[in-house]
Amino acid sequence: MDNGSPRVVGSDDIPALPYFDARRRRRLWKQVGVVPTFEWLSRIFADLDLSRVTNTDDNVVSKFLADVTEPVRSQVAEKLTQGHAVIHGLPLFLAIKEVVLYGDMAGEAVPTSEDLLAALLSLSAEGNEAAMPSDPAQFEQTIGELTLGRVTQASLLHDDPLELVAGICHATWHRGWSRITSTTSLSDLAAGPSEQWGETMGVELDEFLTLGWLFYNLWKHDGLSRFDPDFFVRHELQGKALDFLIKNCSISLSELRTSLQKQRDNNDSLWTRYQMQQRPFIRLDDGTLIPIRFQFVIQRIFGDHLFLESAYVLGTKSPKSAEHYKDAMRDIFEERVGDVLRRISRMTIPAGPWLSKSPR
Numbered sequence: 001m002d003n004g005s006p007r008v009v010g011s012d013d014i015p016a017l018p019y020f021d022a023r024r025r026r027r028l029w030k031q032v033g034v035v036p037t038f039e040w041l042s043r044i045f046a047d048l049d050l051s052r053v054t055n056t057d058d059n060v061v062s063k064f065l066a067d068v069t070e071p072v073r074s075q076v077a078e079k080l081t082q083g084h085a086v087i088h089g090l091p092l093f094l095a096i097k098e099v100v101l102y103g104d105m106a107g108e109a110v111p112t113s114e115d116l117l118a119a120l121l122s123l124s125a126e127g128n129e130a131a132m133p134s135d136p137a138q139f140e141q142t143i144g145e146l147t148l149g150r151v152t153q154a155s156l157l158h159d160d161p162l163e164l165v166a167g168i169c170h171a172t173w174h175r176g177w178s179r180i181t182s183t184t185s186l187s188d189l190a191a192g193p194s195e196q197w198g199e200t201m202g203v204e205l206d207e208f209l210t211l212g213w214l215f216y217n218l219w220k221h222d223g224l225s226r227f228d229p230d231f232f233v234r235h236e237l238q239g240k241a242l243d244f245l246i247k248n249c250s251i252s253l254s255e256l257r258t259s260l261q262k263q264r265d266n267n268d269s270l271w272t273r274y275q276m277q278q279r280p281f282i283r284l285d286d287g288t289l290i291p292i293r294f295q296f297v298i299q300r301i302f303g304d305h306l307f308l309e310s311a312y313v314l315g316t317k318s319p320k321s322a323e324h325y326k327d328a329m330r331d332i333f334e335e336r337v338g339d340v341l342r343r344i345s346r347m348t349i350p351a352g353p354w355l356s357k358s359p360r
Contacts, residue, residue, distance in 0.1 A: 006085040010125035020122040033107030043225040046294035052159040067113040091123035178331035185324040207241035212301035250281035
């Protein structure tokens, strides 16, 4: 099935590299340290995410290939010239999971570039295999499984530029309540969406968003891959926003390993990742934060989690106010869609009349 994406290179495409099955990959991960290997994968993932806007992901691969010997380098370079994807988000995501599950928690070694590439290409092949239907004879089940696989993989690969996500965030939260929201719903809410979020979560929304802009600039321009406690002191990042980030957006290495073990034991989908998106930072024992994935951090700070989490927290305090909050935010979401459609309509020939819930 062709969805317009580049073909992902698998282990069969690079004859000079051996195939690393699950057992061989587990042996590899046990020989390397979780933290340094995880940090390396995280940085590659960040470079890949940042390259999407400028369409320079081949540069990320070329940089990686600098430490790969011949004939592997030439075989991979040939695939790049053919437009194929070599280092891809799906195998990177799966590799991060395996490293956390099986890596040496106290180790300091990292795999060679060739071993890591062999593991990634093998995971690409296995990911394609896992996306195939379990029983092709059952048509409806086949369609359902293929659809689920496509949707979950596409959403995992979807890269939202910070400028887009931050713009949507601003247009959603830095505005007044909608005119179509009833006075009953607004009776026990704050003056506006951002103020309500702040009252519910105990931290000003703008202070939290500022952390997202800072992380983005340091990832993009300074190439950082971790934030140690001294970093926060040097940049005078103390207070409620940082406390909120650490408490609600990070997870310890041991907690994540336990969670992934449960997913494996329950035979969950390879693409299960909600907890990793909700808590996109690994928190080390000394307080250092390492992002699981750059894009997860951006989505967590500026994306849908703002509403989902605040609605849940408000519901634990006042179920009635939470329902009012949900109603008011739904009206804003509808208005946001209307704003986009109106902008589109101004640039195109009108196709027909508009239907609006606006009282005007």
